[in-house]
Amino acid sequence: QSVLTQPPSASGTPGQRVTISCSGSRSNIGNNYIYWYQQLPGTAPKLLIYRNNQRPSGVPDRFSGSKSGTSASLAISGLRSEDEADYYCAAWDDSLNIGVFGGGTKLTVL
Amino acid sequence: EVHLLESGGGLVQPGGSLRLSCAASGFTFGNYAMTWVRQAPGKGLEWVSAISALTGTTHYADSVKGRFIISRDNAMNTVHLQLNSLRADDTAVYYCAKGGIDGYRGVDYWGQGTLVAVSS
Numbered sequence: 001q002s003v004l005t006q007p008p009s010a011s012g013t014p015g016q017r018v019t020i021s022c023s024g025s026r027s028n029i030g031n032n033y034i035y036w037y038q039q040l041p042g043t044a045p046k047l048l049i050y051r052n053n054q055r056p057s058g059v060p061d062r063f064s065g066s067k068s069g070t071s072a073s074l075a076i077s078g079l080r081s082e083d084e085a086d087y088y089c090a091a092w093d094d095s096l097n098i099g100v101f102g103g104g105t106k107l108t109v110l
Numbered sequence: 111e112v113h114l115l116e117s118g119g120g121l122v123q124p125g126g127s128l129r130l131s132c133a134a135s136g137f138t139f140g141n142y143a144m145t146w147v148r149q150a151p152g153k154g155l156e157w158v159s160a161i162s163a164l165t166g167t168t169h170y171a172d173s174v175k176g177r178f179i180i181s182r183d184n185a186m187n188t189v190h191l192q193l194n195s196l197r198a199d200d201t202a203v204y205y206c207a208k209g210g211i212d213g214y215r216g217v218d219y220w221g222q223g224t225l226v227a228v229s230s
Binding site for chain 2: 045046101102
């Protein structure tokens with residue numbers, strides 16, 4: 001059971017906009033930045049979003065992040081086949097004093 | 111360019127030990143926290159341990175506390191994870207990751223991982 005809660009799956013057709021939610025508590029999302037990672041099949045995770053809504057250089061602006069209270073979301077617009085991957089949210093938890101991940105969302109591009 | 115290369119994984123019997131290493135390059139290693147994250151076969155990511163940059167403060171997930179030890183050698187640009195009293199549920203790919211601007215509270219670069227398999 002993950003500390004952060006994500007839907008196990010999401011899907012969309014090419015060109016669509018998809019959002020993935022991540023729910024936590026005050027000790028993690030509420031008090032700390034949220035990070036999002038993309039993991040393509042058979043590869044290591046890659047940073048997509050840091051500090052709730054910041055994109056590292058090289059990440060397309062089709063990817064955006066937001067946070068409100070103890071929840072966060074990742075939005076992918078103009079969906080492409082290469083976006084098919086697992087997506088994870090992460091944050092520090094002040095009560096547990098460790099990092100915590102969501103269970104991951106498998107995105108399928110139909 | 112940031113590069114992280116893990117090594118030391120392999121097959122080990124229950125109760126055994128392994129020492130994982132992560133060689134870092136492309137950044138000033140001593141200025142950044144380092145983290146280990148693992149992923150069991152077919153499962154999601156699990157945060158394991160982190161070590162801060164300046165003070166060497168360490169943090170551990172409850173699942174590994176008392177069995178795993180994280181350490182760093184700033185002269186050699188390397189972070190280690192000593193795995194003791196290994197159990198079958200420790201079987202996973204272990205990723206080394208570099209802390210970002212928020213230190214150990216968020217990682218920005220990942221290595222390719224090293225597989226640890228615990229089985230008799």
